[in-house]
Amino acid sequence: MNQGRAELAIDAYASALRFDPKHAAARQALVALLMGRGRGAEAQGVLREGLVALPENTAWAMLLARLQVEGGDRAGALATLDAALPYAKNRPEYHAFVGTVLQMQGRHKEALAYYEIAVRLAPESGRWLTGLAISLEEEKRLPEAREAYQRALATNTLGLDLRAFVERKLKQLK
Numbered sequence: 037m038n039q040g041r042a043e044l045a046i047d048a049y050a051s052a053l054r055f056d057p058k059h060a061a062a063r064q065a066l067v068a069l070l071m072g073r074g075r076g077a078e079a080q081g082v083l084r085e086g087l088v089a090l091p092e093n094t095a096w097a098m099l100l101a102r103l104q105v106e107g108g109d110r111a112g113a114l115a116t117l118d119a120a121l122p123y124a125k126n127r128p129e130y131h132a133f134v135g136t137v138l139q140m141q142g143r144h145k146e147a148l149a150y151y152e153i154a155v156r157l158a159p160e161s162g163r164w165l166t167g168l169a170i171s172l173e174e175e176k177r178l179p180e181a182r183e184a185y186q187r188a189l190a191t192n193t194l195g196l197d198l199r200a201f202v203e204r205k206l207k208q209l210k
Contacts, residue, residue: 128157144171162191
């Protein structure tokens with residue numbers, strides 16, 4: 037790989053994984069190489085195999101789910117995330133991502149439960165408070181949505197675009 041011989045490196049990593057399916061570094065390198073070469077479907081397969089060998093690897097579950105969402109397979113992404121959920125109890129970013137995928141499917145009531153967990157675990161995340169607010173608003177829980185948007189702004193953690201979005205939402209909810 038360091039010599040720029042990506043195809044040879046891909047073959048070597050795949051061979052290493054046949055020998056030791058739990059070799060996390062080889063799997064991660066292989067996935068990165070495949071993705072870098074535009075071979076996302078193959079990368080998804082490598083991640084799926086990895087989750088069979090190491091189902092507790094929530095980072096792989098999140099990456100696979102992201103690739104599935106990018107490919108338009110939101111239901112598959114949610115199934116991937118659900119399978120690894122028992123290993124993500126104290127990972128706020130994982131719960132927020134489940135909430136986001138549910139939100140993409142218009143399942144705001146379910147999304148709320150995941151955003152609430154994420155916010156409870158990391159109360160200073162403006163992004164996750166914004167996600168919570170969006171689903172609260174969609175569920176017509178407007179006073180709670182307004183409060184969540186205000187809390188998101190108060191964290192001072194939002195990027196410019198998200199901050200502008202939250203400020204617009206607050207004006208609309210007055």
